Amino acid sequence: MLAEYILRGAKAGLVAGLLFGLLVALVANPLVAAADTHGHAEAGTSGEHAEEGHAEGEHAEEGHAEGEHAEDSHAEAGGHHESAVSATVTNVVSVGASVLWGLLLGTVVFGVAGYVLEPIVPGEGAVQSALLAVGGFVTVSGAPWLLLPPSLPGVERAIPTDTGMVLYAGMMVAGAVVCLLSAVCYDRLRDRYGRPAAAVAALVPFGLLAVPATLTPLGPATGSLSPALADGLLGTVVFGQLLLWTALAATHARLGGDDPSRPATPSARTDATFTAD
Numbered sequence: 001m002l003a004e005y006i007l008r009g010a011k012a013g014l015v016a017g018l019l020f021g022l023l024v025a026l027v028a029n030p031l032v033a034a035a036d037t038h039g040h041a042e043a044g045t046s047g048e049h050a051e052e053g054h055a056e057g058e059h060a061e062e063g064h065a066e067g068e069h070a071e072d073s074h075a076e077a078g079g080h081h082e083s084a085v086s087a088t089v090t091n092v093v094s095v096g097a098s099v100l101w102g103l104l105l106g107t108v109v110f111g112v113a114g115y116v117l118e119p120i121v122p123g124e125g126a127v128q129s130a131l132l133a134v135g136g137f138v139t140v141s142g143a144p145w146l147l148l149p150p151s152l153p154g155v156e157r158a159i160p161t162d163t164g165m166v167l168y169a170g171m172m173v174a175g176a177v178v179c180l181l182s183a184v185c186y187d188r189l190r191d192r193y194g195r196p197a198a199a200v201a202a203l204v205p206f207g208l209l210a211v212p213a214t215l216t217p218l219g220p221a222t223g224s225l226s227p228a229l230a231d232g233l234l235g236t237v238v239f240g241q242l243l244l245w246t247a248l249a250a251t252h253a254r255l256g257g258d259d260p261s262r263p264a265t266p267s268a269r270t271d272a273t274f275t276a277d
Contacts, residue, residue, distance in 0.1 A: 002115050008255050009111030010103055016247035017102020020240060021095035028236050029090055035153045035225055035233060102244065109136040110252050117180075120187040122199075126253035133249035135179040138206075141241045143175030144168045146213040150237040152230055159218055167216070174209060181205040 114121075114132055121128050148168055151157070157164055182202040189198040225233075 002112075005115040006107055006111035008252065009106040009109070009114060011106070011255055012110055012248050012252040013102040013104065013106020014099060015102075015251045016106065016244050017099035018095070019247045020102060020244040021098030023236075023240050023243060024094045024098055025091035028233075028240065029087070029094060031229070031233050031236055032153050033087070035229055102248070105136060105140070105244070106248055106252070109133075110248065114252075117183060120183045122183070122186050122190075122195075122202075125256055126249075129249045129253040129256070132252070133245040135176075135183075136248070137241065137245045138179055138209075139172055139175040143178070143209050144171040146209055147171050147216060147218070150234060152225065152233045152237075155225060155230065157218070171209075171212065174212060178205045178208055181208075 110129070110132055113135075114128070117132075118128070121131055123131065144167075148157070148164055148171070159167075182205045185205065186198045186202040189201050193201075
């Protein structure tokens with residue numbers, strides 16, 4: 001039974017990872033390249049201002065200008081070729097890494113966690129797939145972003161990288177715990193107080209995520225990106241994660257279909273086990 005859940009999650013992860021990879025290759029990578037170009041342009045402008053004092057020495061070298069123009073044309077052509085090859089390699093690597101990331105998420109969240117937590121996850125079928133996706137998004141991205149927003153190229157955080165990784169991992173653990181508490185609250189209160197009251201109570205644990213975000217203030221990030229480019233990159237990152245988890249949930253639900261081997265209710269597998277015993 002566990003193998004079936006893992007296989008289904010892996011298939012969903014393959015589809016979602018491919019879609020996510022295409023988004024990265026077609027949208028995110030060009031934006032990152034634009035950010036790098038912007039950063040180099042800023043650095044070049046600063047260098048030009050610093051070199052203005054050497055103008056007199058440059059006039060003496062005008063005799064070599066014709067040869068240098070010829071060399072520059074060859075260098076520019078070679079640079080364009082290398083840039084095209086580099087972009088292609090980057091896109092291929094991005095798609096491959098995204099597929100692997102989707103497989104990992106599908107296997108762990110929708111395979112292993114879906115099998116273990118199925119008795120307490122509300123609903124069934126597409127509803128369970130959607131709630132697993134919400135829990136995965138909160139754990140992997142949502143909770144950590146409350147403390148550490150997505151990193152952008154050319155933007156430096158006010159804390160060391162090692163410290164940021166520890167804080168990110170800690171918020172992932174907090175997100176997973178909060179999602180588990182929410183599912184347990186709903187499962188325990190559903191029969192006693194009804195589904196609407198249980199659903200409201202299940203939202204309460206998510207408020208706990210505001211505590212570490214409030215008690216651990218971090219300094220603002222610094223960088224040379226324009227506000228429009230930074231907003232575009234940030235929006236692409238957020239949209240990419242939402243697309244990834246939505247595709248995972250939709251594909252996972254679609255693969256479930258009307259499989260007769262799946263339980264009719266979230267607790268049917270547990271009840272069947274007890275009956276067999």
